[in-house]
Amino acid sequence: MKHMTTRVLAPAFLAATLFAAPAMADKADDTMRVAMAEEILNLDYNYTTKREYIILAQMTDTTLFDLDPRTQEYKPAVATGYAFVDDKTLDITLRDDVKFHDGSVLSAEDVAYTYNWIIREDSESNASGTIGRWLDNAEVTGPNTVRFHLKSVYPLVLRDMAQRIMLRKAGTYDEGGTVDRDAMAQELIGTGPYKVKSFEPGQELVLERFDDYFGEAPAIQTIVVRNLPDIGTQQAELMSGGIDWMFKVPLDLAESLGATPMASHLSGPDLRVAFVVLDAAGYTDADGPLTKVKVRQAINHALNKADMAKFLIGGSAEPIHTACHPAQFGCDQSVQDYPYDPEAAKALLAEAGYPDGFELELWAYRDKAVAEAVSADLSAVGIKVNLRYVKLESLNQARASQDIPAYIGTWGSGGTADTAAIARIHFSMDTDRNLSGDQALADEVLAAEQTNDQDERAEIYSSALSTIADQAYWAPLFTYSANYLVSPELEFPLDPDGLPRLQNASWK
Amino acid sequence: MLKYILLRGLLALAVAFTVSLAAFFLLNIATDPAQAIAGEDATQEVVQTIRARYGLDQPLPVRYGQWLVGVLQGDFGESYYWHKPVAELVAERAGVTITLALAALSVTILIAIPLGALAALNPNTWLDRMALGVAVSAQAVPNFWLGLIMIILFAVMVPIFPVSGDDTWRHFVLPAFVLGASSVPAVMRLTRTGLIEVMSADYIRTARSKGFRGGALLRRHALRNALLPVISVLAVQLGQKFGGSVITESIFAINGLGRLALESILGADIPTVQMLIFVFAIVFVAMNLLADILNAALDPRIRIS
Numbered sequence: 001m002k003h004m005t006t007r008v009l010a011p012a013f014l015a016a017t018l019f020a021a022p023a024m025a026d027k028a029d030d031t032m033r034v035a036m037a038e039e040i041l042n043l044d045y046n047y048t049t050k051r052e053y054i055i056l057a058q059m060t061d062t063t064l065f066d067l068d069p070r071t072q073e074y075k076p077a078v079a080t081g082y083a084f085v086d087d088k089t090l091d092i093t094l095r096d097d098v099k100f101h102d103g104s105v106l107s108a109e110d111v112a113y114t115y116n117w118i119i120r121e122d123s124e125s126n127a128s129g130t131i132g133r134w135l136d137n138a139e140v141t142g143p144n145t146v147r148f149h150l151k152s153v154y155p156l157v158l159r160d161m162a163q164r165i166m167l168r169k170a171g172t173y174d175e176g177g178t179v180d181r182d183a184m185a186q187e188l189i190g191t192g193p194y195k196v197k198s199f200e201p202g203q204e205l206v207l208e209r210f211d212d213y214f215g216e217a218p219a220i221q222t223i224v225v226r227n228l229p230d231i232g233t234q235q236a237e238l239m240s241g242g243i244d245w246m247f248k249v250p251l252d253l254a255e256s257l258g259a260t261p262m263a264s265h266l267s268g269p270d271l272r273v274a275f276v277v278l279d280a281a282g283y284t285d286a287d288g289p290l291t292k293v294k295v296r297q298a299i300n301h302a303l304n305k306a307d308m309a310k311f312l313i314g315g316s317a318e319p320i321h322t323a324c325h326p327a328q329f330g331c332d333q334s335v336q337d338y339p340y341d342p343e344a345a346k347a348l349l350a351e352a353g354y355p356d357g358f359e360l361e362l363w364a365y366r367d368k369a370v371a372e373a374v375s376a377d378l379s380a381v382g383i384k385v386n387l388r389y390v391k392l393e394s395l396n397q398a399r400a401s402q403d404i405p406a407y408i409g410t411w412g413s414g415g416t417a418d419t420a421a422i423a424r425i426h427f428s429m430d431t432d433r434n435l436s437g438d439q440a441l442a443d444e445v446l447a448a449e450q451t452n453d454q455d456e457r458a459e460i461y462s463s464a465l466s467t468i469a470d471q472a473y474w475a476p477l478f479t480y481s482a483n484y485l486v487s488p489e490l491e492f493p494l495d496p497d498g499l500p501r502l503q504n505a506s507w508k
Numbered sequence: 509m510l511k512y513i514l515l516r517g518l519l520a521l522a523v524a525f526t527v528s529l530a531a532f533f534l535l536n537i538a539t540d541p542a543q544a545i546a547g548e549d550a551t552q553e554v555v556q557t558i559r560a561r562y563g564l565d566q567p568l569p570v571r572y573g574q575w576l577v578g579v580l581q582g583d584f585g586e587s588y589y590w591h592k593p594v595a596e597l598v599a600e601r602a603g604v605t606i607t608l609a610l611a612a613l614s615v616t617i618l619i620a621i622p623l624g625a626l627a628a629l630n631p632n633t634w635l636d637r638m639a640l641g642v643a644v645s646a647q648a649v650p651n652f653w654l655g656l657i658m659i660i661l662f663a664v665m666v667p668i669f670p671v672s673g674d675d676t677w678r679h680f681v682l683p684a685f686v687l688g689a690s691s692v693p694a695v696m697r698l699t700r701t702g703l704i705e706v707m708s709a710d711y712i713r714t715a716r717s718k719g720f721r722g723g724a725l726l727r728r729h730a731l732r733n734a735l736l737p738v739i740s741v742l743a744v745q746l747g748q749k750f751g752g753s754v755i756t757e758s759i760f761a762i763n764g765l766g767r768l769a770l771e772s773i774l775g776a777d778i779p780t781v782q783m784l785i786f787v788f789a790i791v792f793v794a795m796n797l798l799a800d801i802l803n804a805a806l807d808p809r810i811r812i813s
Contacts, residue, residue: 039771041590042589049549049550124557126557129551129557201590202590203763229758229770232759233656233759233761236659240663242670242671392543392548394538412549425551
């Protein structure tokens with residue numbers, strides 16, 4: 001409904017701009033108002049997963065390390081440094097000036113408690129799976145030092161520490177022996193640059209600059225997050241000065257309103273990529289056409305991904321030929337590319353024994369225009385596509401039953417600029433997303449997570465990505481772009497990883 | 509009468525349970541609540557954790573049975589997202605929706621009855637046609653479209669009302685108009701028909717002979733009788749306003765039951781959806797019952813049994 005209403009009304013909105021006064025940002029009261037369609041119900045990122053919550057957690061919480069989105073390096077945050085005692089023992093030194101929003105000082109006990117809580121079975125944290133994979137336990141070794149005992153070699157420790165675990169005071173979730181997983185859901189006590197002033201779940205969150213924050217103070221005093229489910233309403237609020245920032249804006253609408261004096265359109269990169277996954281393993285048909293490498297290569301040649309990126313996604317979207325985002329560590333761009341060439345596709349199909357094409361059931365769950373473009377391109381080379389456009393949940397269920405010959409997938413890597421964030425979940429043998437059935441490839445992908453040597457990791461990913469490309473397990477499509485509409489008074493820097501960092505906004 | 513009310517009450521419960529049963533199975537077949545809670549990019553581990561946490565790994569009949577047993581004990585369960593009893597959640601939001609529904613009904617009355625009277629007093633003239641045109645247009649225009657047009661006109665171009673929210677009475681003006689507009693045709697046409705019939709009645713002729721004319725005749729003699737069926741229709745319309753508030757509340761970001769219903773359906777928050785369906789069904793049947801009772805009370809010729 002959201003997109004339909006806005007598309008229907010785009011001309012009316014534009015007409016309104018002729019009569020309406022320019023939007024007034026709240027520079028005067030130093031309050032930035034932002035809109036989110038997703039209802040904000042829980043402020044504790046240790047118990048949430050969605051992107052909106054990552055955006056909020058960056059303001060209210062801190063982590064041991066920070067990811068520099070420009071250099072992709074992990075820099076000290078609450079930690080001042082780290083040292084590997086051996087492959088499975090990591091010592092972390094902490095700052096001594098980190099304060100919680102209630103004024104108490106963060107200690108080594110707090111850090112150890114947080115990590116040990118997350119991996120406890122009864123924590124049921126959404127981060128348990130990620131951290132439990134590598135952490136055996138965290139041990140306080142001094143007033144400002146914590147030792148992490150790892151279960152195995154794991155090169156992405158700093159990534160997980162930087163992105164997944166928000167630090168809590170010791171006893172937060174089990175004070176007095178009573179487990180309370182919602183302890184921080186509404187009355188959050190974090191250590192970030194903003195503290196919670198008020199919170200009405202599903203309606204409004206008011207954040208106020210935290211003066212005792214140990215890092216660089218944000219420029220804007222107050223940030224108000226409003227839940228506005230309809231994007232048309234968000235636009236109207238932006239035009240009337242009710243909000244200063246909105247995201248996930250459809251490109252056509254962003255361009256239309258951004259061309260008026262009432263709002264600025266910003267388009268930045270996004271780590272999300274789109275791709276077609278092909279049942280090379282033959283789960284749906286042991287001897288079907290997709291089990292033949294030439295057919296899969298033909299599909300790669302048949303897709304005009306450059307036009308899809310340019311006309312259907314727009315902004316900074318780019319075609320890709322790798323099973324990862326080019327900005328991710330290890331995403332070797334020298335692997336086999338299959339340029340758009342319908343004739344080559346037809347020739348490969350004929351060589352594979354399908355001169356008249358074949359019937360293909362293609363599943364998709366988002367970006368219907370892209371799904372239709374893929375179907376049209378495949379039809380043009382003789383592949384008769386039966387497009388199954390369904391809800392994500394239905395696709396997931398069918399995929400779990402190995403009942404999908406091909407599907408258009410997307411992956412955002414959780415904002416992590418490392419090939420590990422996309423490779424493991426799609427090519428290890430314990431995931432139903434892996435339709436390649438390639439054990440050697442799965443071993444390689446896991447091997448890249450068994451060493452701390454970055455050069456070695458890059459080499460392994462290079463080899464794995466070459467296999468994926470040569471075997472055409474995927475038909476990579478394009479990267480996405482992130483579109484924002486902001487008040488003309490607002491300076492909002494965009495980062496290469498596509499994650500909006502509201503704490504970096506300032507007034508012009 | 510009491511027996512009739514009890515029977516209708518039982519019917520309401522039967523309707524509510526039937527709808528809830530259908531909704532429960534349809535929602536679970538069409539969606540995976542664990543995936544919806546976890547989000548698009550969640551790993552299987554996270555989805556499995558959530559599935560186990562909420563008992564979503566149990567067979568559907570078992571889960572429905574558990575829900576039913578809970579309901580019979582007055583426990584409608586806990587929202588997957590809000591982590592609080594859904595009964596509490598619904599109670600918190602009900603006030604806003606009731607306010608909106610009553611405001612919308614007032615809008616309907618204020619527009620439809622004068623329009624119906626105008627049409628009835630000038631049958632088959634351009635005024636009649638115009639009134640009909642206005643009424644039909646109000647019904648034909650979708651809520652979401654009218655809502656956004658009203659926002660553009662009266663919150664952006666001429667900013668006299670806020671775009672969204674539910675803090676003050678001013679926040680309810682536009683959504684009440686949007687929600688109320690869809691009921692205008694039914695009420696307007698009923699008013700028109702009723703008035704045309706009444707205006708040719710003997711007692712109106714008598715009133716005219718006594719010197720009553722124009723507004724006085726309309727107010728003191730004609731409308732009173734012509735509006736009897738309208739009142740019962742308004743009761744039904746009030747019930748429909750609750751269900752109809754889903755889109756309106758979402759467009760105007762009003763935190764009522766309608767928006768809660770939409771968000772819960774999109775997020776596969778099944779316990780909340782179940783209770784909302786229950787509430788909507790009960791309200792709808794109750795309003796129909798109220799209409800019947802009002803009809804009987806206002807018109808002695810009608811007896812309900």
